[in-house]
Amino acid sequence: MSSTAGGYYVPKPSHWPIMACIALICLTTGAANWIHGNTIGPYLFSFGFLVLIFMKLGWFRTVINEGLNDTFNHQVELSFRWGMGWFIFSEVCFFSAFFGALFYTRAIVVPWLGGDYGTAASLHTNLVLWPNFHGVWPVMNPPGKSVFHGLTEAMSAWGIATINTAVLLTSGLTITWAHWAIVKSRRKQVVISMLITVALGIAFLALQSHEYWRAYNLQGLTLGSGIYGTTFFMLTGFHGLHVTIGTIMLIIITIRCMKGHFDKDHLFGFEAVSWYWHFVDVVWLLLFIFVYWM
């Protein structure tokens, strides 16, 4: 432990960050080599992944222990809160890039390529380059069909997506239930509600995997289907990745709840994960509206 006389908390030197850098460089160079078909790629990537897991466990263990030993004060906890809040803000911005791409292609690119944008340039683009292309969403037959194969059936909002919406919204409720139970010190209810939340997260992922399987095998909808498949898989895929990470965090938090790490004055770790989970929830609602429904 290291702190200064005035009650400020300053942690002592740490080897976790440099380990994180090693993990990162192995992951990135591993991935790039893998893409290029070099044998070293997958090995380097896997090694980086292991280092990443080891680093995460170690780093979080350090911080959790500091929290449990009351090493740091309220001010540090407030820093963590601000930090998590701004981190989620940057995540929102990441998703907005992909939503922006979706809106731009739907509002401008597809009508333009179809000759319906209302300008001479749009008309010429269609007549000269893609005379057989009809600019309607969903784009079943992309302009260059020889390269981007199109699809036979677009996604429907009223199947798996509806069930998944219900699943995620329910999980938002159950995690709020857990929060309430922690504040009221009802240990048993905390664990039950957290287990339900984790189960709902896993159910969502299972359903989405099934949806992806159907898309690839029955609907001809793949990453290479043109702009519809591109936006669909990239948006739902990144969301799914966040749900996966969120579920892992929920599992860890559930274990910590079982160990009794949280009470009404010490629940930052729990709250951070619940904020993250609500963020994932909101992104899903936007996906449901703009990707599946409209």
Place this chain on the structure above:
Amino acid sequence: MTEAVVHAHHGPDRRPGIIGWIARWLFTTNHKDIGTLYLVMSCFMFFVAGAMAMVIRAELWIPGLQIVNPHFFNQMTTLHGLIMVFGVIMPATVGFANWMVPMMIGAPDMALPRLNNLSFWILPFAFTLLTSTLFMKGGAPDFGWTFYAPLSSTYGPPSTDFFIFSVHMMGMSSILGSLNIIVTILNLRAPSMKMMKMPIFVWTWLITAFLLLAVMPILAGAVTMLLTDRHFGTSFFNAAGGGDPLLFQHIFWFFGHPEVYILILPAFGIVSEVVPTFSRKPLFGRNMMIYATICIAVLSFLVWAHHMFTTGITLSAELFFMYVTMLVAVPTGVKVFNWVSTMYKGSLTFETPMLFALAFIVLFTIGGFSGLMLAIAPADFQYQDTYFVVAHFHYVLVSGSLFALFTGVYYWYPKWTGRMYNEALGKWHFWLSLISMNVTFFPMHFLGLAGMPRRIPDYALQFADFNWIASLGAFVFGITQLIFVFNLIYSRYKGKQATMEVWEGSHGLEWTLPSPPPYHSFETPPEVK
């Protein structure tokens, strides 16, 4: 507790020997150590990217192809731009934030010190990865620092994928770094330091950090789309799949324009600290400075398509982006007016930091004016992709951001090291930089107006004279920077002892600490008057 107190006063406990020395810098959680690491790295990268600029200017010395082939020339322009932006200016401003923000707001350190270490140490890995592309098959990225699709998607060399991942790493570093700065400013201020009492440098960094958090993820999105377009069959930037190469430009510049303010706002902050000190007057219109900065940040999200006037966007879009871009001149003008008014009737002295700050005000304004010319959509059809653009952004980045960084280094160096820099060498550095900078970049305005395109290794005979002059200026500018480095190293050991206040007119909490300051800046929150 006694042990902790001793620790606080005497710096890091470290093992002896070279291993201990390495471990100290690798594992450090101290804001001053990390600030130093940022500054030293960006100084090193400045010479790496500077060497690339020398290659470019050597090739352009006379018409014809002499030294490098066009392919390698393109790699030089690309890496020069990328490294100067992401590896020099940005890390240097973060280095300043690390050193100064805790001292200026009365904090012991940054809010999240371990994360701070991570933010820095990602960078050497990222830049090793980026520069290693030079040695890969097919060469380094050659599509310009803006990496427009389809140059980078369909036609990019294999090393593009390594470039993409290095951008991901830089982005991660920037996001974590700015998150840390924003949390420090919001949460670690001395209790009596209200928001409107914060030093202007802290204010500009607060807003810069917000911009970084908002747009670095957008850049991450752009390179991710590029990666999937290249290898996983997506068609974001491919019209054959229903996408659009222009989408890339929209996303890139939605990041890119706020990015230029990320490069310049901390520079504004530094100049706003230095001008009052050497005018021996408080900053004129302090609150207006803060509002102007906020105004610039908001507008920065609404002007991106002024980089795309010639791409065939609709007329209404051209008009919108033209007018909003011109609007940016208003808050920027407020700033220039306030700096000048601060000096009005002040008792001025002209030490090196003040000289650089003055040069900044004049030359940045020239860069601002050429920016206004470029903002006029019909005129931009003529200027687009010519040397006029190159002249414009070098005026705002070299005599703007970089000169402000020099200002800040000379201004706070005595505080950091406890020793004065050599004033005579500082003046030599200033005058030679000032002259050679203008000799390099001013003729580029004429070249651009005459129609010389940027990013080409060869040119028509009519451009020969100005290119020769520009190259000469560039070589002098390059060599001059060695004086700067020599001065810093020499003064570290041989400089005269600095006092606590250092400057007669200094103002702010950092000057209430000894020079050099203790390892943990403020152990108890100071009182702000």
